[in-house]
Amino acid sequence: MAPPLRREDVAHVARLARLTLSEAELDMFTEQLGQVLEHANDMSALALDDVVATAHPFGLTNVVREDVVTASLERARVLEMAPDAQDGRFAVPQIMGDAP
Amino acid sequence: MSLPHGWEMVVGLEVHTELQTATKMFCGCANAFGAVPNTSVCPVCLGLPGALPVLNERAIDLAMAIGMALHSTISPSTFHRKNYFYPDMPKDFQISQYDLPINAGGYLDLPDSTRVTIERAHLEEDTGKSTHLGGSGRIHGADRSLVDYNRSGVPLVEIVSGPDIRSSTQARLYASELRAILVATGASDGRMEEGSMRIDANVSVRHADEPFGTRCEIKNLNSLRSLQRAIDYEALRQVELLEGGGRVRQETRHWDENLGATSTMRTKEEAEDYRYFREPDLVDLAPDIAWQDRVRAGLPPMPAERRATLSARLVGANDAQLDALEVVIDLGLDPFVHHAIDAGVDPGLALARGANELAAGLEDIARLNRDAFSATLLMEQRGELSSTQAKTVLGELLAHGGEPGTVAAAKGFEQLSADTLGTTVAELLAQFPSEWERYRDGDEKLAQFFIGQVMRITNGQANGKAVVAELRARR
Incomplete structure (x- = not known):
């Protein structure tokens, strides 16, 4: 059984995703995420030792494509979707700095 | 360190x-x-x-x-x-x-x-x-x-x-x-x-x-x-x-x-x-x-195996040759060297041209086929090209492709026929009697003098060894 989800766990995960959560949101997501994890705990309680782990509902392996070039997108169209661009590249704010 | x-x-x-x-x-x-x-x-x-x-x-x-x-x-x-x-x-x-x-x-x-x-x-x-x-x-x-x-x-x-x-x-x-x-x-x-x-x-x-x-x-x-x-x-x-x-x-x-x-x-x-x-x-x-x-099934021989194979053809290799061998293996040029050795080129010469001239022209290696490489080295080995000329021909083949004989001819590297060389040497001996006298008396350094003169007259198309042979024959 996984230990219950703590408020600081939610704050940590939010920080990793660069999400700024208010105090009220932290409370709300701690409860909601906690319920999801509790459901996983319910499954852990079942006797499933004989069941092979399933990562995918389809019994497929080796889905591949041939190494053949297909059309890429028009650059103008691509950069049009970006909040900011410069010299044909995506422009992003300072990368290293304080996390929110 | x-x-x-x-x-x-x-x-x-x-x-x-x-x-x-x-x-x-x-x-x-x-x-x-x-x-x-x-x-x-x-x-x-x-x-x-x-x-x-x-x-x-x-x-x-x-x-x-x-x-x-x-x-x-x-x-x-x-x-x-x-x-x-x-x-x-x-x-x-x-x-x-x-x-x-x-x-x-x-x-x-x-x-x-x-x-x-x-x-x-x-x-x-x-x-x-x-x-x-x-x-x-x-x-x-x-x-x-x-x-x-x-x-x-x-x-x-x-x-x-x-x-x-x-x-x-x-x-x-x-x-x-x-x-x-x-x-x-x-x-x-x-x-x-x-x-x-x-x-x-x-x-x-x-x-x-x-x-x-x-x-x-x-x-x-x-x-x-x-x-x-x-x-x-x-x-x-x-x-x-x-x-x-x-x-x-x-x-x-x-x-x-x-x-x-x-x-x-x-x-x-x-x-x-x-x-x-x-x-x-x-x-x-x-x-x-x-x-x-x-x-x-598609895997080619790996470097360790290729190193051993080439090394076996270079019996008694010195340190410089062992370094050259590493360069050739590293750059994947060993097939050229093997091809040349198979064609009768001296292994040391094949290795040196591979590790120097081919390595320097690696970007263009696709233009050079193995036959052309071997043929150039054979011409060098037979004395039809001087080593400087052979390097120039290889450089030209890498830069523009082509066939070694044609490239050598276009560069004016075709060696003088024995007759022409003989005539040239005879004229020189008449022109420089005292130098010729000293050479005949055993001053071998004068051979270099005559080679230099022949090269000057023939625009470098003569082969130094052939000049010496002519001199010896007349001494």
Whole structure:
């Protein structure tokens, strides 16, 4: 059984995703995420030792494509979707700095 | 460099190599180095919502070829998302292999007979390329960054060695042998300066036979020279720290080639929390025996075997020739050398022309066929071309292609006929009677004088040995 989800766990995960959560949101997501994890705990309680782990509902392996070039997108169209661009590249704010 | 007495360094290397595929790992965008920024991108490699990745079959072939060359076990494998927040991956995660890599275990034997274990060689995708503006051009202090996603999603194999390397020289030897293997399998072009092969080094120090010390990971090693210098610097830094009563912090360090020093990038406490989880959009990869056999059948001989084969044809090779042999094997030029030896060229000459002239023209090697190489060397060996002329012909063949005889003729390298040479020599002897007299009296140095005169008159088309033969015949 996984230990219950703590408020600081939610704050940590939010920080990793660069999400700024208010105090009220932290409370709300701690409860909601906690319920999801509790459901996983319910499954852990079942006797499933004989069941092979399933990562995918389809019994497929080796889905591949041939190494053949297909059309890429028009650059103008691509950069049009970006909040900011410069010299044909995506422009992003300072990368290293304080996390929110 | 050696560490202060009693200390030993322990090094493990992580080598990333871009695979020589036509397309990216999970989409059909061209895998194109140096293309105009953001022209080889699509919804998959830009991480647009709803886009789905599909594995590139050729990338899997090449990953298995690397594994086979490293004696790894080809294993059923899965893909994970490595989550991190950084603009070089527009999806905010990198697809990589985590607990189940395609190649598990293995080893690489160095030319000095050291065996370095391979822990794994797994598939993943490369990231985009960032250019930092403002500040020093480095990431720290940059005002903003520009990102080109052409490289985002290019297939990579990461080869992780065990902590078996004990000197910077050995680290270099490992990297260079691995590069030769990657080039031989066709997986990589091995060009470190273009970033298609990149190395991170894990370095720690200890007193011999003690448990491993705390390690630091050095990033940004993009030449064999940097690799060797960075490892030496880092090991010595750790020894000095420990001898001064300090302790090594586990951290990631950046190598600055200009400063010749490593500096802290991030400490273990700040280490990323990647939250790996299974990539739900990809199914398992489990190449069957038939697929593996097909890849194995296509594997060419590896450098170690090629080194042994060529070495066997160079009995009594001197140090310079052994160095030349390494160059030829490293660059994959040995088929030329073998072809020339088979055609009757002296092995030493074939090796020298391979390690010098062919190595210098490696970019254009596709223009030169083996027959033309052998024919040029045979002309040189028969005295029809001087060594300088033979080198010029090879340079010309590499630059423009063609047939050696035609190239030599176009350059005016056709040697004088014996008759013409005889006439020329006879005229010279009449012109310089006192020099001729001294030569006849046994002053061999005068032969050089006459060769020089013949060359001047014939614009270098004569062969020095033939001139001497003419002189001797008349003495």
